[in-house]
Structure formats: C-alpha cells, structure tokens
Amino acid sequence: MTALYWGALTLGRIATIPASIYLSSRVLLSGNLIGCIISCVLWLIFEDSVAMLWIGCFMYGLAMSSTFPSAIHLAENYMSLTGRLASLLVFGASSGEMVIPLVTSFLFARAPLSLMWILLTTSVLGTGIFIGILWVGKFTKKKIRVEKMQDEEMPEMSDVDLGDEPPLTKLDEEF
Numbered sequence: 001m002t003a004l005y006w007g008a009l010t011l012g013r014i015a016t017i018p019a020s021i022y023l024s025s026r027v028l029l030s031g032n033l034i035g036c037i038i039s040c041v042l043w044l045i046f047e048d049s050v051a052m053l054w055i056g057c058f059m060y061g062l063a064m065s066s067t068f069p070s071a072i073h074l075a076e077n078y079m080s081l082t083g084r085l086a087s088l089l090v091f092g093a094s095s096g097e098m099v100i101p102l103v104t105s106f107l108f109a110r111a112p113l114s115l116m117w118i119l120l121t122t123s124v125l126g127t128g129i130f131i132g133i134l135w136v137g138k139f140t141k142k143k144i145r146v147e148k149m150q151d152e153e154m155p156e157m158s159d160v161d162l163g164d165e166p167p168l169t170k171l172d173e174e175f
Contacts, residue, residue, distance in 0.1 A: 004054065005061040012065025020066075025073040026134065028066055033127045035063025040120035047113060060119070067126075068093060078137045 020028065039059035046052035072089065075081060081089075100122065107114035 001054065001057050005057050008058045008061025009065045012062040016066040016069075020070075025070045025077065029070040029074055029130060032063050032065070032067045032070060033123060033130060035059060036067075036123040037120065037127065039063060040116055040123055043116045044113075044120065047116070071130075074133070078133070078140060 016028065039056040042052055042059070043056045072081070072086070075089065079085070100118065104115055104118050107118065
C-alpha cells in the first residue's frame with residue numbers, strides 16, 4: 001500500500017507538470033484539496049472494504065502530489081517570496097510532517113480508524129485556510145503587484161554604470 005501511495009504521488013507530479021501550463025495554481029490546489037476530502041470520505045463510508053482502502057490510497061496519493069508546490073506558487077502570487085519567507089514556509093510544513101504522525105500514532109493505537117479522521121480533518125482545515133487565503137488575497141493582490149512593478153522598473157540607459165569594460169578581443173571584433 002505504501003508503494004501504491006508513493007507511485008500515485010509520483011504519477012500525479014509527472015501529470016501536474018504539463019497541467020500547470022494550462023491551469024492556475026488556484027485550480028490545481030482546489031482539485032488537490034477536493035481529491036483529498038473525497039478519498040477520506042470514501043474511506044470512512046466504506047471502512048470495511050479492502051478494495052476501497054486501495055482505491056482511496058491511490059486517490060489520496062494523486063491528490064497530495066502537487067499540493068505543496070501549488071501552495072508555494074499561490075503564495076508567490078500574493079507576496080514576494082524571499083529566502084527567509086520560503087524557509088519559514090518549509091519549516092512550517094516540516095513541523096506539520098513531524099507533529100501529525102506523532103499525534104496519529106498515539107490515536108491509532110487506540111482506534112485504527114482515527115487515521116482516516118485525522119486525514120479528513122487536516123484536509124478540511126487545509127481547505128478552510130485555502131479559502132481564507134483566497135478571500136484575503138482578493139483585497140491585497142493588486143496592492144502587492146503594484147509594489148512589485150514599482151520595484152522592477154528598469155533604469156534609463158544613461159543611469160546605468162557600465163564600469164570598466166575589458167578591451168575587445170579578436171573574437172569579439174568578428175561578431
């Protein structure tokens with residue numbers, strides 16, 4: 001089952017590369033979150049079905065495949081991502097990757113179905129955060145884009161200091 005999950009995740013990442021040319025990160029992330037929720041709900045509805053466990057595992061792997069890259073790209077649409085901010089996002093994601101399995105292992109020992117509930121809860125919370133970001137971004141996107149454009153204005157050629165240029169070589173003169 002682990003191989004199926006990672007295989008689906010890999011397949012999803014490969015499929016997302018050409019899809020990202022035509023679809024925005026908002027659309028990709030919406031599809032990912034919906035896929036996560038659907039697979040978790042199917043697991044909970046058909047909790048005794050082994051076949052649905054395998055199908056849900058494949059669906060969840062596909063849905064998780066481009067969630068993190070799409071979220072980073074979406075964040076880049078609303079703010080300029082500096083190295084410090086990108087590190088903070090990766091640190092937050094890594095912290096979640098450490099804490100959630102720890103909590104899950106404690107709960108799984110008592111009730112094995114708790115894994116499905118935790119996955120569903122985190123998927124629904126992620127969807128709520130995504131909707132909140134889109135709502136807040138609706139009001140701030142233009143302001144940040146205008147600031148980016150002002151920062152990226154090209155200087156006049158007379159303002160550019162070319163410094164000491166090396167002398168032309170024989171090869172430079174030919175071209």
